[in-house]
Amino acid sequence: MKLSLILAGSLSIVAASFASQAFADGKALYLEKTCIACHGKDAKKPLTPEYPKLAGQNAKYAEKQMQDIKSGARANGNSAAMKGVMHLVSDEEIKEIAKYLSEIK
Numbered sequence: 001m002k003l004s005l006i007l008a009g010s011l012s013i014v015a016a017s018f019a020s021q022a023f024a025d026g027k028a029l030y031l032e033k034t035c036i037a038c039h040g041k042d043a044k045k046p047l048t049p050e051y052p053k054l055a056g057q058n059a060k061y062a063e064k065q066m067q068d069i070k071s072g073a074r075a076n077g078n079s080a081a082m083k084g085v086m087h088l089v090s091d092e093e094i095k096e097i098a099k100y101l102s103e104i105k
């Protein structure tokens with residue numbers, strides 16, 4: 001409860017800035033589409049060290065990896081764990097999330 005209030009508060013601060021609109025959308029999607037469960041709150045501390053850190057990753061690369069995991073083209077390592085949730089995100093949403101991930105300092 002407390003955490004969700006803090007998250008909602010920081011989201012609205014980010015959303016208040018026009019320049020950061022895409023950032024806010026990508027972040028909202030990241031939180032909403034279960035990504036946070038495995039990749040951590042700020043994409044910096046994954047659930048286990050076997051899962052990747054995503055913060056600061058190149059947007060183009062992250063976008064491609066998400067599409068490949070979604071389509072099954074990438075099926076190495078632990079990617080099966082993630083494939084199960086990828087029906088939740090469209091190509092447009094994947095783009096927004098990739099942009100957000102690349103902008104995390």
Ligand code: HEC
Nearest residue numbers: 033034035038051052062065076077078079081082085097
């Ligand atoms: C059930 C756990 C789980 C969930 C939920 C999950 N992921 Fe992942 N994700 C993984 C794992 C595990 C990998 C690494 C797969 C491998 O070992 O090759 C991964 C890989 C990635 C990669 C590629 C990283 C790289 O360096 O190649 C990106 C980007 C990514 N996830 C983004 C997301 C986003 C965005 C969401 C939400 C829509 C999400 N993930 C939801 C577990 C998860």
